[in-house]
């Protein structure tokens with residue numbers, strides 16, 4: 001049964017010289033919507049800084065109270081992370097549930113988390129956020145007892161007894177469990193590194209089509225696979241990292257990683273908790289930055305993603321751009337321009353162009369050569385058949401002649417075992 005959606009007012013402070021304010025309020029609306037909350041009105045204030053006690057000034061606060069009453073809105077959502085005392089003061093003054101941007105994102109994450117690792121990460125982030133806010137978060141804390149999401153708001157108000165110590169103990173226990181999972185993931189990653197298969201990572205703002213792109217490439221190159229990933233038209237459909245091998249013809253393959261989408265002001269605790277998941281990004285050989293080119297604010301979304309990458313320490317990894325959803329724009333596609341491919345994953349158009357660009361980046365160190373392998377080095381013939389793209393093979397009196405495209409590193413490694421023609 002459809003639950004009755006809560007009504008909320010969103011509130012933001014526009015700082016001086018802030019250029020992205022309207023956009024950030026829109027994003028807050030989307031986050032509320034993803035949490036099944038209806039935004040019925042919004043209130044903003046221009047100020048040099050956020051009011052330390054009540055986020056907004058006294059006059060605005062009166063205005064906000066009147067607005068909430070007029071709309072019968074049970075919830076007020078603030079566009080930044082509130083301090084513990086701000087939450088306390090605002091709840092006392094508004095007599096309504098007070099939510100900030102951070103808890104909104106945390107709630108979406110906890111509702112979406114499917115794997116144990118993602119669930120642990122979200123819960124750690126959420127508990128760390130709550131710890132200093134125990135007194136303020138009267139209503140919000142109730143949710144802890146009843147599980148994820150805002151749906152249980154109010155129902156657990158009496159469960160406030162979860163005291164600081166129990167929360168701290170719980171964080172420790174969760175972190176211990178998490179470390180075990182992380183260790184396992186790191187072993188897998190080391191194994192992959194040893195295999196020297198290049199790693200390409202899809203990054204981008206949430207809902208731009210990263211997972212769709214992953215599925216389309218899998219469909220194209222590994223059609224027999226049943227390892228498709230989850231796609232949905234919503235914020236943060238993906239919270240877990242998936243790694244798939246894309247096996248192209250010519251014995252060339254790479255690993256493609258799909259991961260969580262970004263949003264502006266991704267809460268600090270969350271980034272920290274997801275660090276192990278996101279480490280995959282920092283160790284990639286190439287990033288494919290997926291852009292929703294049909295989004296009115298796509299440039300802003302690109303810079304949000306770049307900011308997040310910088311925060312993760314992944315800013316200097318070679319990057320190419322996939323301008324997706326061109327089917328919804330006037331832009332001609334498929335088309336490649338420098339480091340950019342205009343494409344539509346939905347229409348299956350532009351995938352070849354994208355793959356070409358990816359290949360150009362990760363297989364730069366491939367070379368073409370013609371070699372003669374003496375018969376006593378027969379194992380090399382087998383090796384190149386498996387690891388290189390062999391264009392022709394012929395058998396000469398002195399050995400096997402092969403024309404092939406192989407890794408420059410392989411060429412160097414076996415340089416003394418064959419004769420270059």
Ligand SMILES: Nc1nc2c(ncn2[C@@H]2O[C@H](COP(=O)(O)OP(=O)(O)OP(=O)(O)O)[C@@H](O)[C@H]2O)c(=O)[nH]1
Pocket residue numbers: 204205206207208209210211212213230231232233234235236237238239259260261262324325326327328343344345346347
């Ligand atoms: N019109 C159009 N829609 C697309 C295209 N590619 C993806 N979509 C849709 O965009 C929505 C989001 O796709 P996902 O692949 O889940 O996006 P994502 O980037 O993985 O999102 P998160 O995991 O939330 O970060 C889905 O509804 C897709 O069907 C495209 O080329 N054109």
Ligand SMILES: [Mg+2]
Pocket residue numbers: 210211212230231237238258259261
């Ligand atoms: Mg996804």
